[in-house]
Each structure stands twice: as structure tokens, then as C-alpha cells.
Amino acid sequence: MTDLLRVRDLTARFDTEDGRVHAVESVSFTVEDGESFGLVGESGSGKSATALSIAGLLPAAGTITGGSLWFRAPELAATTGKHEVDGEFVDLTTLPASARRSLRGTEIAMVFQDPMSSFDPSATVGTQIAKAVEVQQRASARPRSTRARTEGYGLGSLLRDSLLPTRSFVSESSRERAIELLERVGIPDPAKRAEQHPNEFSGGMLQRAMIAQAIAGEPRLLLADEPTTALDVTIQAQILSLLKEIQAETALSVVMITHDLGVVAHHSDRVGVMYAGELVERAPIDRLFDAPVHPYTQGLLGAVPDLDTTVTPPASLSGRMIGLHADELPEGCYFADRCPKAMTDCQEHPEERPVDETERHTARCVLTDRAFDPDDALGGGTAQQMERDHQ
Amino acid sequence: MSDHPLIGASGLTKRFTDGVSILDRLRGREGSTITAVDDVSLSIERGETVGLVGESGCGKSTTGQLLLGLQEPSAGTVAFDGRPIAAQTAAERRRFRQETAIVFQEPFSSLDPRMTVEEIICEPLVVNEIGTERERHNRARDLLERVELSAVMAPRYPHELSGGQCQRVAIARALALEPSFIVLDEPVSALDVSVQAQILSLLAELQDELELTYLFITHDLSVVSSLCDRVAVMYLGELVEVGPLERVFDAPAHPYTSALLESVPRARANERDRSIDHLAGALPSPSDPPSGCRFHTRCPKIIPPADLEIDQATYRAVFRLRSQIERGESVALDEFDCSDCTATVQQAIEEAIAALETGDRTKALDRLDATFESVCETTSPDEHTTPHRVSCHLHADADCRDHNCE
Numbered sequence: 016m017t018d019l020l021r022v023r024d025l026t027a028r029f030d031t032e033d034g035r036v037h038a039v040e041s042v043s044f045t046v047e048d049g050e051s052f053g054l055v056g057e058s059g060s061g062k063s064a065t066a067l068s069i070a071g072l073l074p075a076a077g078t079i080t081g082g083s084l085w086f087r088a089p090e091l092a093a094t095t096g097k098h099e100v101d102g103e104f105v106d107l108t109t110l111p112a113s114a115r116r117s118l119r120g121t122e123i124a125m126v127f128q129d130p131m132s133s134f135d136p137s138a139t140v141g142t143q144i145a146k147a148v149e150v151q152q153r154a155s156a157r158p159r160s161t162r163a164r165t166e167g168y169g170l171g172s173l174l175r176d177s178l179l180p181t182r183s184f185v186s187e188s189s190r191e192r193a194i195e196l197l198e199r200v201g202i203p204d205p206a207k208r209a210e211q212h213p214n215e216f217s218g219g220m221l222q223r224a225m226i227a228q229a230i231a232g233e234p235r236l237l238l239a240d241e242p243t244t245a246l247d248v249t250i251q252a253q254i255l256s257l258l259k260e261i262q263a264e265t266a267l268s269v270v271m272i273t274h275d276l277g278v279v280a281h282h283s284d285r286v287g288v289m290y291a292g293e294l295v296e297r298a299p300i301d302r303l304f305d306a307p308v309h310p311y312t313q314g315l316l317g318a319v320p321d322l323d324t325t326v327t328p329p330a331s332l333s334g335r336m337i338g339l340h341a342d343e344l345p346e347g348c349y350f351a352d353r354c355p356k357a358m359t360d361c362q363e364h365p366e367e368r369p370v371d372e373t374e375r376h377t378a379r380c381v382l383t384d385r386a387f388d389p390d391d392a393l394g395g396g397t398a399q400q401m402e403r404d405h406q
Numbered sequence: 407m408s409d410h411p412l413i414g415a416s417g418l419t420k421r422f423t424d425g426v427s428i429l430d431r432l433r434g435r436e437g438s439t440i441t442a443v444d445d446v447s448l449s450i451e452r453g454e455t456v457g458l459v460g461e462s463g464c465g466k467s468t469t470g471q472l473l474l475g476l477q478e479p480s481a482g483t484v485a486f487d488g489r490p491i492a493a494q495t496a497a498e499r500r501r502f503r504q505e506t507a508i509v510f511q512e513p514f515s516s517l518d519p520r521m522t523v524e525e526i527i528c529e530p531l532v533v534n535e536i537g538t539e540r541e542r543h544n545r546a547r548d549l550l551e552r553v554e555l556s557a558v559m560a561p562r563y564p565h566e567l568s569g570g571q572c573q574r575v576a577i578a579r580a581l582a583l584e585p586s587f588i589v590l591d592e593p594v595s596a597l598d599v600s601v602q603a604q605i606l607s608l609l610a611e612l613q614d615e616l617e618l619t620y621l622f623i624t625h626d627l628s629v630v631s632s633l634c635d636r637v638a639v640m641y642l643g644e645l646v647e648v649g650p651l652e653r654v655f656d657a658p659a660h661p662y663t664s665a666l667l668e669s670v671p672r673a674r675a676n677e678r679d680r681s682i683d684h685l686a687g688a689l690p691s692p693s694d695p696p697s698g699c700r701f702h703t704r705c706p707k708i709i710p711p712a713d714l715e716i717d718q719a720t721y722r723a724v725f726r727l728r729s730q731i732e733r734g735e736s737v738a739l740d741e742f743d744c745s746d747c748t749a750t751v752q753q754a755i756e757e758a759i760a761a762l763e764t765g766d767r768t769k770a771l772d773r774l775d776a777t778f779e780s781v782c783e784t785t786s787p788d789e790h791t792t793p794h795r796v797s798c799h800l801h802a803d804a805d806c807r808d809h810n811c812e
Contacts, residue, residue, distance in 0.1 A: 057598035058569075203730070217688045247461040247625060252669040252684035274598060277628075277671030281678060304675035318603035319673040320628040322655070332600040335568055 016047040017087070019236055019268045020069070021104065024082035027061075027068050031076060035341045038064040040292040041082065043367065046236065049266040053283030053300075055273055055315075059336060061292040062272045066238045069270070070125050071107065071115045079108050086236075088122065121151050124234035128241035130221035134213040140221075141209025144193040144228045145185040151232035152189065196227040200257060219250035223257065230261060240272045255282055276319050280304060285375070288312050291337055291349040294367070298376040308370050308378040310356045348380070356382065357393040410488035411449035412619050413473055413587055417482035418446040420468050424693075440693045442468045444643040445482070452586070455613065455620040457634035457651070459627055459666070461689050465643040466623045470589040473621060474506050475499075486587075504534060507580035511592035513572030517564040523550070523575050524560040530582040549578040553608060570601035577608070587619045594629055606632055627670050631655060639663045642692055642700045649794030659796040661707040699799065702782035703729065709780055709799055715748045721778070724755065728774050731767050750777065 027039035039061045046052045054062045067073045069084055083099070084107035091114065092100045098114070099106035107115065127133045135143060190209070197205035200223040213221055222242060229237055239258065243251040255278065262269060271282050279286050280300060287297040288311065296309040307313050314332035334353045337343060345351065347362040354361065360381045368383040370376040377383075419441065426437035443465045450456050458466050471477045473484055475491045483490045486502055494502060510516040517526055527546045531537055537545060547557050553574040564572055573593060580588055590609070594602040610633055612618060622634055630637055630651070637654045639647040639662065647660040658664040665685045671677060685704050690696055696703045710721050744752050754777035761770035781799055790801040 057600060219688050247689075248627070248666060248669040249461060249685045250688060251671075252682045253686075255671070256682065256684060275671070276599070276673035277677070280673050280675070281671035281680075281682075284678075300678065301675035304673065315600060316673060318600045320603070320606070320632045322628045322631050322667065322670055322672065333604070335570065335601065 016050065018045045018085075019048050019087050020046040021085040022046075022065075022069070022082070023085065025065065025068055025079065025084065026081035027064050027073065027077055028080050029064075029074075029077045033340060036339045037292050037341060037344060038077065038339060039068060041367075042287075042289075042292075042294045043082075044287050044294060044297055046268050046270060048235075049262065049268060050285065051262065051269040051271055051283045053271045053273065053279035053286040054289060055276060055279050055286060056289030057274060057315075057336060059339070060289040061339075062274075062289050063240055064292075065289070066125070066240050066270060066272050069107070069236075070123055070238055071119065072125070082108070084108050086118070086122070088118065091118075120147060120232040120234065122232075122234055123236045123238065124229040124232060125238040125240065126222075126225050126229050126242045128244050130216075130218060130225050130245070131213065133225060134221065136213055139210055139212055140216065140224050141190060141193050141197070141211075142185060144196055144209070144224065144231055145189040147228045147231035148189040148192045148196070149185050192231070193227075196231055197224065199230075199261075200224070200227045201253075202227075219246055219253065222246060222250075222254055226254075226257065226261070230265070230267070233265070235266075235268060237267055237269045238272070239269055241274070242271075243278060244273065244275070251278070258282065276316065288315065291344075292339055293349060293379055295350065295380065296376075296378040297367075298370070302376050306376075308376075308382055309350075309380045310354045310382070311350050312378075314353075314355075351393065356387045358388060358391040359393065360391075361393065410485070412452045412454075412487060413621075414449035414485045414488075415469075415473060415482065416447045416485075418448075418469070418472055418479050418484065419444055419481040420465075420472055420477060421480045438693050441643050441695070442692060443472060443479075446640075446643075446645050447482075448638055448645065448648065450587070450619055450621060452619055453613075453617055454636065455622055455634045457630035457637045458621060458623045458640060459625065459630055459637060460640035461666075462625060463689055463692065464640045465692075466625075466640055467591055469640070470508070470591050470621055470623050474508060474589055475502065476508075500534075504583040505585050506587045506589070507583070507585040508589045508591060509573070509576050509580050509593045511595050513569050513576060513596060514564060516576055517572055519564055522561050522563055523555075523567070526564075526575060527578045527582055530579060534583060536583070545582065546578075549581055552581065552612070553578045568601075569597050570604060573597060573601075573605055574608070577605075577612070581612070581616070584616070586617070587621075589621045589623065591623045592625070593622075595624065595626060602629065609633060627666060639666070642689065642695050644700060644797065645795070646701065646798070647794070647796045649796070653794055657793070659793055659801060660701075660798050661705050661800070662701050665704075665706065696783075698781070698783040698785050699787050699797075702780065705782065707800060708782050711778070711780065714750065714777065716751055717746075720744070720747060720751070724751075724774065724778050725780075727758075728771065728778065731762070731771050731774075734767070754778065 022042060022044050025039055025042045029036040029038050042065055044052065054065065056062050064073070064077065068079050073079070085101060085104040086107050087103050088105050089103045091105045092103050097111065098109040134140065194205045194209050197209055202208050202220060202223055216224060243254050246254065258269065259282065261267060271279065273279060283300055285297070285299050286303045287294045288309065289295065290311050296303065296307065296312045303312065304316065307316060318332055332353060337345065337349055337352065346364065348365050351357040351361040358381065365379050365381055367377050367379045370378055370383050420443040422440045422442055423437045424440065426435065430437065446469055448456070458469060460466050468477065472479050475484065483492060485491065489498070491502060524543070524546045527549050528542045531542045531545065546560060550557055550559060555571060555574050559571070567575065594605050597605060606629060613620060622630065624630060634651050637649065637651055638645050639660065641662050647654060647658065647663050654663060655667065658667060668682055669684055683706065687704050690703055702708055708721065708725065710716050744755055754773060758770040758773045761773060787797045787799045788802065789795055789797045792801065
């Protein structure tokens with residue numbers, strides 16, 4: 016299979032009043048054509064920041080400070096400019112804002128967690144999807160026309176907008192396409208639904224509409240950020256199977272971001288586990304569940320209540336994640352303070368290393384090439400963890 | 407030990423009326439009434455944990471609040487320790503309030519941001535005028551220890567705590583008056599999985615030590631399995647199945663319970679190969695619940711009339727067609743493939759389609775109703791007691807298999 020996206024040592028920082036937050040720390044993974052890559056982790060582990068970095072939607076406080084995002088875009092790669100090119104791949108981090116924007120929606124789309132707050136409550140759902148269709152059509156006709164209004168909106172733009180009303184006009188064909196899209200995502204009576212406002216939709220229906228909006232531009236990569244977290248299990252099952260269907264039809268690649276290991280197990284081909292901004296383990300789905308290497312992955316899997324077998328409370332990871340401010344980060348492994356298998360070597364920061372010879376399974380842990388030695392143990396994470404809790 | 411359950415509800419019903427002002431009443435206007443909880447009977451024994459599960463909006467939380475007397479039921483009674491709470495004297499009521507507690511879903515918003523952790527935990531003691539200041543202070547320290555938080559947390563404010571820590575504080579507050587019954591309303595839903603596991607095991611420990619009785623309300627079936635003795639499944643205000651955990655989970659009697667269980671994605675390597683036969687549609691509006699069995703609009707095992715030979719997939723398709731016609735939605739006729747159906751079925755569908763083409767929706771609907779109307783639509787199922795409490799026509803009818811309902 017061909018790669019679609021190669022994330023290499025992606026590093027992102029947020030500047031806050033309390034200092035610099037190391038949100039994403041040297042994250043690397045690839046997404047192949049038509050595959051589903053799961054990104055799991057607890058809140059604050061950097062999953063969403065990674066996705067927003069890929070989409071180029073980091074909030075103002077966030078910046079990508081290192082690494083590269085190689086995205087396969089032969090046409091862009093053929094044009095010359097300031098951006099870095101590697102064969103058919105372009106580095107998204109070096110693209111000018113306008114080129115970045117022309118990829119958004121048409122090549123890379125995103126679905127968010129809360130459908131209610133992601134739609135404009137004052138416009139009909141149909142119009143909002145039709146706009147996405149329109150943007151895609153204009154982008155393919157004239158890449159420059161997707162100019163953001165916030166950027167360089169001066170007197171000239173004002174005149175142009177008032178003299179050329181077609182700029183904000185949603186054409187009849189886009190509207191029809193929007194209805195088709197609503198039908199595609201399984202919304203009954205799509206023509207009537209398209210005329211309704213988001214508040215007239217249920218959560219599950221609105222999430223379907225958001226997927227319709229995301230696939231309007233026929234993107235190749237869909238970033239799904241906790242798309243089913245706000246939904247009931249029965250609706251979650253519907254949305255997941257809808258995503259699978261669309262993926263099978265259009266060879267869409269999906270990055271599924273979730274805290275729910277069940278969702279990942281159900282949907283993804285390969286998984287990356289994030290902890291404290293780092294990708295601590297990356298593996299094909301069966302390897303991750305059958306032979307996890309990183310103690311955090313093991314702990315996380317242990318914490319999931321099993322519906323089919325156990326009746327006793329599941330084993331749990333003690334304590335909580337370290338803070339990600341620059342001055343809070345330890346020199347050694349970020350997980351060492353909670354790790355039941357921490358050893359002397361863990362006082363040095365571990366590199367990401369392959370677990371098997373295929374290099375499809377990697378972990379950022381000393382246990383990749385040595386077994387746990389109880390005599391060398393740091394005395395378990397609990398002591399340090401307690402100390403921090405008590406501060 | 408007394409012989410009655412700690413808490414027992416019978417025929418509990420709660421109706422909410424929407425949008426009626428005094429002016430509307432004077433004009434004789436009636437608002438829309440929603441029956442949030444409909445004829446719910448449930449008893450909880452001492453030391454037991456009952457899980458109340460269902461989708462959002464099914465009436466789980468309202469049931470919990472009715473059991474605690476936080477809302478007045480429209481009909482039915484709740485008895486605490488054998489004594490109906492509606493008949494309680496003021497002193498009994500006060501005692502009841504001390505004996506019961508609740509923990510809410512949202513750890514941050516259920517704590518007052520202007521109070522310190524110690525003030526939050528002591529508040530129930532202050533309200534009930536229990537102990538001196540010194541004693542309350544010591545009690546707060548004990549409670550913090552009990553929920554595995556250190557005493558240094560006491561002077562902090564909620565915003566300084568993590569979600570898991572806030573939930574521990576909320577549990578400590580619930581324990582302050584040494585209650586015997588606690589309603590846990592989605593206590594772990596807002597938490598990460600590792601923290602969730604910590605809180606669940608804390609709750610299990612506390613139950614053992616303090617002989618607590620829990621009503622555990624949740625939409626997440628996977629957390630039920632680790633804590634509950636019995637499970638009650640709720641759908642649109644009604645209890646559809648109540649039984650021991652193992653039996654409900656291993657051999658669910660109600661199609662809704664099976665569908666709920668099947669919908670939960672399992673964290674396992676072979677999960678990708680498991681195809682989920684998911685439920686269609688969403689929870690219907692409680693202001694206009696479906697006739698007969700409320701689940702019939704989504705049920706994968708709806709029972710066709712006894713004299714009709716039809717497979718479940720076709721029957722479901724006919725059913726969808728009927729509801730589309732009824733709601734006046736556009737109808738996709740080309741989806742129909744009746745080549746394998748019996749003559750009766752084909753004839754009925756053809757006649758209905760003919761009526762539709764002339765624009766006569768009522769006639770089409772009547773024609774379909776005449777042939778396809780199910781017992782699930784017309785009659786509300788009785789509650790059956792085998793294998794355990796379940797409200798479904800499938801269990802009334804021993805000849806079920808002859809009707810292709812499997």
C-alpha cells in the first residue's frame with residue numbers, strides 16, 4: 016500500500032500564561048491509503064493537538080515547532096515554491112497558508128466531537144453542507160478563491176464582495192449535491208432535513224450531517240476527533256458502521272482519535288497510543304491487544320472493563336498524567352512515575368524503538384529490548400506519584 | 407435485618423408538562439405532556455448494587471431522583487425501609503435525607519467553585535447541625551483519607567483538582583452523613599478510562615467497608631459489569647428487563663438489551679471481525695411514544711401476524727415503508743424486492759404501491775395495516791417473570807418460532 020501521510024517527529028507547543036506546554040512531542044506515524052489509523056490516549060495526552068496540527072487548525076496559542084508532515088499531493092509537489100518536496104510528497108508545515116487552505120476540505124477533512132457546537136445554529140444544515148460543496152468546487156476551479164476573509168480583507172475585498180454577490184452564493188447544484196450527501200449518510204427524507212436548522216436534529220443525525228459535510232469535498236484523509244464520544248452506544252455503532260462503509264466506497268484514509276479502546280479495536284487497522292504528548296506505542300491492531308509492550312498500554316488495556324467476562328473491578332493505573340509545562344517534565348521517561356516496571360535506565364528519556372523486525376510495532380520504552388529486572392526497579396511509580404499528589 | 411427491601415418503588419410514574427403558563431391555563435390551553443418515567447417498579451435490597459441502564463433521555467436520572475424524594479412522583483410510591491416516603495413525618499424525612507445521598511456525573515459542576523474541599527465535604531454536616539467545628543474538621547480529614555485523597559487537598563478549591571479528584575470529593579461529601587443508600591448518577595462517565603477504573607474500585611471498596619446500597623445509573627454497559635449485582639434496563643420511561651447481572655448479560659431476554667450489549671465495541675484484537683447488527687434509528691420522542699411495545703419501531707425481532715409467512719428482513723422493510731407513509735415522508739419504492747415473498751405479501755404491497763401512486767396515502771396505509779399489523783404495535787406487552795422480569799411479547803408466546811420471530 017502507498018502512504019498518504021507521513022508524520023515525522025511532529026512537535027507542537029502551546030504558549031499559555033503559565034508557560035510553554037509541550038502538547039505534542041516528537042510524534043511519528045504513517046497513514047496508508049484507505050486505512051484507518053487509531054490514535055488513543057487519555058484527555059490531555061496530545062491526540063487532538065496532533066490532529067489539529069495535521070489539519071493546520073491549531074489555535075493561535077499553538078505552533079508546530081519541529082518535525083514534518085509529508086502529505087502525498089503530486090500536483091502540489093510538481094509546482095515550485097518555498098515548500099519542501101520529497102517525490103510526490105509535500106511537507107505541510109512548509110506550505111504557504113493559501114496552499115494549506117486549498118487542501119483543507121478537499122484533501123484533508125475533519126469531524127469533531129460535539130456536533131451541536133460544530134454547526135452554525137443560525138443556518139440550515141443543507142446550506143452549511145452546500146457551502147462545503149461550493150468551496151470544494153471553487154477550490155478545484157481556482158485554488159486562490161478560497162482566500163480566508165480574515166486574511167488581507169481590505170477595501171478591495173470589500174468592493175469585490177459587494178460587486179460580485181456570487182462569492183457568497185450557494186449554487187443550485189451544490190444544494191442538490193448537499194441533499195445527495197445527506198442521503199448518502201443515511202438521513203431519511205434528506206430534502207426536508209436539509210431545510211432544517213441544527214437544533215431540529217438529534218445528536219446522532221447531526222453527527223451524520225457533519226460526516227456529510229466532511230466528505231463533501233471528497234477528501235483523501237479524514238481526521239475524526241472523538242466522533243462518537245457524545246453519542247449513545249446504539250448510535251455510536253451506527254456512526255462507526257457508516258464511517259466504515261464510506262471508507263470502503265471511497266478509499267478514504269481515516270485517523271480515528273478516541274479515548275475508547277473499544278472504538279479503536281472496532282474501527283482501526285493500526286493504532287498509536289499517546290501519553291503526555293508522546294506516541295508511546297504504535298502497532299497493528301492485533302499486536303497491540305495481544306502483545307502490548309509499553310507498561311502504559313498494558314495498564315490502559317487492563318483498566319477497560321470487559322463486558323463479556325469479568326465481574327470484579329478491573330485493575331487500574333494508579334495516579335495521573337504528569338503536567339506538560341516545560342518545567343514539570345522529568346528528564347527521564349514521562350511515564351516512569353506511574354510505571355510498575357520502572358528501572359534505573361528509565362531515568363534517561365527512551366527513544367522510539369522497533370519491537371519486532373517488521374518495524375510496524377514500535378514502543379518508546381526500554382522494555383523493547385530487555386526484560387523487566389525487579390532488582391533494578393526504581394521502587395515502583397507509586398511513591399513518586401503519591402509525593403506529587405500530596406504537594 | 408428487616409424483611410422488606412431497603413428501597414422499594416411500585417408503579418412509579420413521573421409526567422412533565424411543558425410550556426403552560428397561568429395565562430395558557432386560563433385560556434384552556436394544554437401543554438404537551440411527557441411521561442419521563444412510566445409505571446416503574448423496582449426494589450433494592452440492603453448491600454445490593456442495581457445498575458440502571460439505558461440511552462440518554464430514557465428516564466434513568468429521573469427515576470434516581472424519584473427514589474430519593476428529590477422529585478414528587480405523579481403516581482406510584484417509594485418506600486424506604488418499608489415506610490412510604492410520601493407519608494413521612496418531618497423528623498422521618500430528615501432521617502431519610504441523612505440516610506440517602508447522590509453523586510452526579512459532572513465532577514466540576516456538582517461542586518461549588520467558591521468553597522474549599524473541606525467546606526464542601528462539611529456542608530452536609532453543617533446543614534444537619536452535626537458535630538462541633540473541630541469534629542467536622544476531623545471528619546473531613548477522615549473522609550478525604552477514605553476516598554484516598556491526602557489532607558493537603560482540604561484547603562483547595564475545585565478548579566485546582568483533576569476530574570477524578572473532584573469525583574472523589576463528591577463521593578466524600580455523599581458519605582459525610584453515613585448514608586445507607588447512594589444513587590450514583592453516571593459517576594464515571596466524564597472520566598478517562600484509567601481514572602474510571604480507580605473510581606469504580608473505590609466505590610466497590612467503600613461498599614464493602616460501609617455496607618452501602620447503590621443505584622448505579624449509567625449509559626455505559628461496560629462499567630455495569632464490574633460493580634452491579636442486578637441490572638435494570640430502561641427504554642422510553644419503562645423498565646423492559648430486570649434481572650441478575652450474569653443472566654441479563656449472558657442471555658438477555660429483551661431484544662433491546664441484546665442490541666445494547668451488542669453495540670458496545672469490545673477492546674479486543676478480533677473486534678474488527680465482529681459485525682455489529684446495530685439498531686436502526688434513534689430513541690423516539692417521549693412526548694409521543696410509539697403504540698403497543700415502545701421498542702417496536704426499532705426492534706429487530708418484531709413479531710409478524712401469526713398467519714403471515716414473511717422473513718424478518720422483508721417484514722422490517724415493510725415496516726419502514728409503513729412508517730414513512732405515516733409520517734408523510736418521501737418513499738423509496740425501488741428498494742423493495744418481493745420476488746421471494748408469498749402471494750399474500752406481494753399482493754398487499756402491490757396494492758399499497760398502486761394506492762400510493764394515485765396519491766392516496768391513507769388507503770395505502772390501511773391496506774398495509776390490514777396485512778402486516780403486528781401484535782407489538784397494538785398491544786403493550788405484559789411483564790413476564792421467566793427467565794426474569796422482562797416486558798416483551800416474545801416471552802408470552804411459546805410458539806414464537808413458528809412465527810419466524812427469531
